[in-house]
Amino acid sequence: MRIAQFGEALIDFTSTGPLAFQGHPGGSPLNTAVACARLGQPTGFFTQLSTDLFGEALYRYLEANGVDLRFVLRSAAPSTLAFVEHAPGTNRYAFFRNGAAEASYDPRPLPELPSETRFVHFGSISLLQEPAASTIEAVVTASAGTKLVVLDPNVRPTLIPDLEAYRARFARWLASTDLLKLSDEDVDLLAPGVSPARVAEEWLAAGPRAVVITYGASGAILHRPRAAPLEVSAPAVAVVDTIGAGDTFTAGLSVALAQREVYTAEQLEGLPDEGWHQVLRFAAAAAALNCTRAGANSPHLAEVLAFLGWAR
Numbered sequence: 001m002r003i004a005q006f007g008e009a010l011i012d013f014t015s016t017g018p019l020a021f022q023g024h025p026g027g028s029p030l031n032t033a034v035a036c037a038r039l040g041q042p043t044g045f046f047t048q049l050s051t052d053l054f055g056e057a058l059y060r061y062l063e064a065n066g067v068d069l070r071f072v073l074r075s076a077a078p079s080t081l082a083f084v085e086h087a088p089g090t091n092r093y094a095f096f097r098n099g100a101a102e103a104s105y106d107p108r109p110l111p112e113l114p115s116e117t118r119f120v121h122f123g124s125i126s127l128l129q130e131p132a133a134s135t136i137e138a139v140v141t142a143s144a145g146t147k148l149v150v151l152d153p154n155v156r157p158t159l160i161p162d163l164e165a166y167r168a169r170f171a172r173w174l175a176s177t178d179l180l181k182l183s184d185e186d187v188d189l190l191a192p193g194v195s196p197a198r199v200a201e202e203w204l205a206a207g208p209r210a211v212v213i214t215y216g217a218s219g220a221i222l223h224r225p226r227a228a229p230l231e232v233s234a235p236a237v238a239v240v241d242t243i244g245a246g247d248t249f250t251a252g253l254s255v256a257l258a259q260r261e262v263y264t265a266e267q268l269e270g271l272p273d274e275g276w277h278q279v280l281r282f283a284a285a286a287a288a289l290n291c292t293r294a295g296a297n298s299p300h301l302a303e304v305l306a307f308l309g310w311a312r
Helices: 028-038 053-064 132-143 163-174 184-190 196-205 245-259 265-270 273-290 301-308
Strands: 003-006 010-017 020-026 043-046 048-050 073-075 080-087 090-096 119-122 148-151 179-183 210-214 220-223 230-232
Touching (some): 003 245, 020 028, 020 053, 028 043, 028 245, 163 184, 179 184, 196 210, 196 220, 210 245, 220 273, 245 273, 273 301
Parallel strands (some): 003 043, 010 080, 148 179, 179 210
Antiparallel strands (some): 080 090, 220 230
């Protein structure tokens, strides 16, 4: 297991018409775990899945995609359900997760990560309910300095009753984070009225060695200490659906870093511009290919390499 992914797995019901929905396995952490595995990196998932029909479907989906499930707990509590309605320029969400299995994730003792694990991913709505939030935060804190910690907050404002309290907690997470990836919408919610460049500088001073902000079809910008921002364009593709694109981008970052054996905060900060450019191109290509199909449906490694014209 090279990459350890913490967080929720749920069923996304995407709109197909007025009050008509089609169910798919989803949740930002699940999407990222599957994308990492499809892109060729051994990936384990740390969560609690329900034993209901939705939880069984999620377990089978993860298993079919080669995700290591030995640390997944099971519970009779219900699965989280999310309904997604497409709107111009964005997606609208409604979540049903009170008392859900993933929200009550609380292994005792805390899981001991395999020695070969190099990356720890966390973020999303798993950090909004207890005891899962504190459990994941404890594992992340314990991993700081020994694993490369990647945070994608994937902010969902409709689920956050107190944004100021959430922002304070986010600031604490930064102390354990090496690579922060977030969207421009996340930036607007976390630091309203502050330019992305300025807030990235503030976040870098709080812990991360690199901050990557994605801008949808406009690409992404990397911010680092004592270095000029580095931009990458989003490949031009025929977009079918943007669900899961950000999760696939996050996966692409870690996979490309692993391919270059960048496993520590020091190596992350020392990666030269050309190396970072290749990492960002890989992540952007993977995200773009995800957008060419319906739902969160990340590409396999061979597809990304063929798209970029890179040899395997």
